[in-house]
Amino acid sequence: MENELSDSQLVQLVKNSLAAAISGDRDDYEELVGYLHPKKNPRADEIAMLVTTLKALSGAVSDIDWVHHEALLFAVSRMSMWNYGTDVMDAMVELIISLAASNGKYVDWCLEMLVKHFVPPFYLVELVKKEKGIDRKNNVLSRVHAALQEITDLVPLAPLRLSPIVVQRMPSVFSQQPLEIVMYVENMLMLESGAIGETVGSTMLPALVDRMIEMDVDIGWDGNLEEDAKGIFEMELEEDAEFADEAVPPSELLKRKSLQGNLVVEKLDSLMVLTFLHLESCQNSGRLTEVFDVLLASFERTVLNAYKSKFTQFVMFYACALDPEGCGVKFATVLTDLFGCDANPPITRMSAVAYLASYLSRSKFLSAALVSSIIQRLVDWCYAYCKLHNFDMNPRLHQVFYSGCQAIMYIMCFRMRSLMDIPRLRLQLLNMPMEAIWKHKLSPLKVCLPTVVEEFLRQAKAAQLFMTAESFVFNDLLESDLSRAFGGMDRLDMFFPFDPCLLKKSESYIRPHFVRWSNVRTTYDNDDNDEVSDSDSEASDDDFVDRNARGMTDDEMAVSVDDVGLDFDPNLNKMSITPKNTPLKSRYETQLEQCTRMPARIRPSTSPESL
Structure with missing residues (x-):
């Protein structure tokens, strides 16, 4: 040439x-x-x-x-x-x-x-x-x-x-180069937020969620399903000296360690952080509501019915944390509607209410008023169900009902104290027909997870939530036949999707908005100088300390329990509960009457086995 x-x-x-x-x-x-x-x-x-x-x-x-x-x-x-x-x-x-x-x-x-x-x-x-x-x-x-x-x-x-081309060319989850899929997703998110995002945006985010779920289900760890179920609320173990500074439960530390060096875990963690940053960008540009609607549709289609997703659902959690009054309320409402819709398959309804219970329990950014209103809807549904089904208990036949009952108790374990401290919400709780549900022939207290039932009843007695709370007798030996039947093969009775996130980088974003069990004041706690909240004060609806800065030390973040109702330490995971394998009634007589608190922990769900 x-x-x-x-x-x-x-x-x-x-x-x-x-x-x-x-x-x-x-x-x-x-x-x-x-x-x-x-x-x-x-x-x-x-x-x-x-x-x-x-x-x-x-x-x-x-x-x-x-x-x-x-x-x-x-x-x-x-x-x-x-x-x-x-x-x-x-x-x-x-x-x-x-x-x-x-x-x-x-x-x-x-x-x-x-x-x-x-x-x-x-x-x-x-x-x-x-x-x-x-x-x-x-x-x-x-x-x-x-x-x-x-x-x-x-x-x-x-x-x-362009959209199908981008989706089809996404790197495999088994790629040996973590940077490859991270860079690819960076470009997908650039497309979503760019000038052509109006056309391709509705495809990019769902494709990303699908790929993260694919990674999620590929991650597993060893665990025993039944033992983990019994250990949701277990006696506190002595901290290993090696992990004393971290002050997190040994069970959680073991699972964290088991994930170290896993290439898929590292890639998923990086993708979730990218997604979190993208959500922050969307919030800053005023697009979060629009993007959240796309994510919500993807969640319903992919994540909700995935077999016990372990981490991907925290994308929804973080989006809600960025916009509590908009996205946060909408997510809770949608989950409640999914549970209450008779047209939905039972597994969808059970998953929805499991997500709902875990979300309301773990979200520091949700008001007590919202939590109370959701509990009211769940109680009303369960009460109406009882009136229509005046039969003896049948765990397999009434799985949706039992999942609703367990959700109520699980939420109350985390939220009962904060709700009872607000006069108008305390009155609302006292007027709910819970006692009629627990005493119904369907016997939810004998079918739901024993550890959840025990903690709920203990707090209910201390709060005088029922006139005859001490009359409820529970035997956790029934779990093997009844609770297992309720959960079925998938054990959805043990599915708490927003248990502590074990991904190192992602957890640092979740932590300021997340409630660990050790942060919860129970109704049987003895706190000096407690003050009853003013029912007309919006601030009284805040249950937990709001930490806005990641990486601050615990001393820098120390907050008076008198001011906020919670001393928040993101590295602790303790739970107060009665000893196991002791009849509940005698425990009340020998320990609760003496106002003695026994330290214990809530163990993170070990999905896929115990999520």
């Missing part, structure tokens, strides 16, 4: 070469294709010739034929902007855009070329982690997204073609 030719002459020369190839004369055409083949350590003149060739092809795109010029298109498809400087990058982008605009049949090919650049070739992955690699990353990706936007402007239907 002559170096002294003008731009128009070069374009004409390329057109002639393309036309000759169709006629059978392929010498000039093959020379043209040769300029496009990648060379190791190319010289400056070879780079200049490559740029010239790409620009000339951009002016001759209307003469490129899909069948006769397959070798040329293949050579272009093998090129990567990651391997070149900005001059070649710009020439490649110009060719791709021109080709997409010239003929509709090239649009998918051009979009795939650009999406391919979301991640570098495998041999450059390590380079991207370094400072020089970050500059190259910015140079490549800024051009890729600008090109996608320009193609969209020229071809309005391009975004509809």
Whole structure:
């Protein structure tokens, strides 16, 4: 190819070469294709010739034929902007855009070329982690997204073609390069928040959630289902000296350690942090409500019915924490509606109320008034169910009912003290027909998880929630036959989806908004200088300390229990409960009457076994 030719002459020369190839004369055409083949350590003149060739092809795109010029298109498809400087990058982008605009049949090919650049070739992955690699990353990706936007402007239907391409090219969860899928998701989120996000946004986030669930279910740890069920509320164990500074339950530490070095865990943790940051960006730009609706639809379709998801659901939790009065309330309302809808399958209703119970219990950002209103709805549903089903207990037949009852008790274990301390909410609780539900022939106290029932009854007695709370007698030996039947094969009776998050990086985002059992004041706690909250004060609805800064020390965050009703320490996970395997009535007589508090813990659910 002559170096002294003008731009128009070069374009004409390329057109002639393309036309000759169709006629059978392929010498000039093959020379043209040769300029496009990648060379190791190319010289400056070879780079200049490559740029010239790409620009000339951009002016001759209307003469490129899909069948006769397959070798040329293949050579272009093998090129990567990651391997070149900005001059070649710009020439490649110009060719791709021109080709997409010239003929509709090239649009998918051009979009795939650009999406391919979301991640570098495998041999450059390590380079991207370094400072020089970050500059190259910015140079490549800024051009890729600008090109996608320009193609969209020229071809309005391009975004509809782009979405399936992006989803199909997502790296596998089993990729040996964690950075690969992280970078790819970064680009997906850039598309979602970019100018073409209105078209592709509804696809990007659900695809991301689907991939995270795929990773989530691939993660497992050892555990015994029945033993973990009995240990939800277990006696406090002595801290190992090795972990004394962390002050978290040994069971949780063991599970954290079991996840260390797991490549899938590391990738999922990084993706969740990316998603959290994206949600923060959406909140700052006023888009969170819109994005939350997309996430909520994806949650209902994928996460809700996934077999005991362990971590992915915290994306919903964090979105709600960013907007408690909007997203936070909406999530609780939707879960309540899903449970109460008779048209939904039983497993969906049981999962929904399990999510609801765990969400209301663990969310520091939800008001006591909202929690009370949800409890009222659950109690009303269960009470109406009792009036329609005046039969003896049948765990398998009435699974949805028992899941509702257990949700009420679980929420009350965490929230009873804060609700009873507010006069108007205390009155609301006292007027609820709970006692009629617990004494019904369906016998929910004999079917629901023994540890949840025990803690609920203990707090109910201390709070004088029922006139005859001490008359409820419970024997946890019934668990093997009744509670197991209620949970069924999937053991949804043990599913508490928002138990403490075990992903290291993600947990630091969740922590300021999350309630551990050790932070909860129970009704049988003896707190000096307790004051009853003013029923007309909005501040009285706040149950927990709100920590807004991650990484602060416990001393910096110490807050008076008199002011907020909770001394929050994110690293503790203790629970006060009566000893196991002792008749409840005698425990009240020998210990509760003496106002003695015995320290114990709530163990994180060990999904998939005990979630």
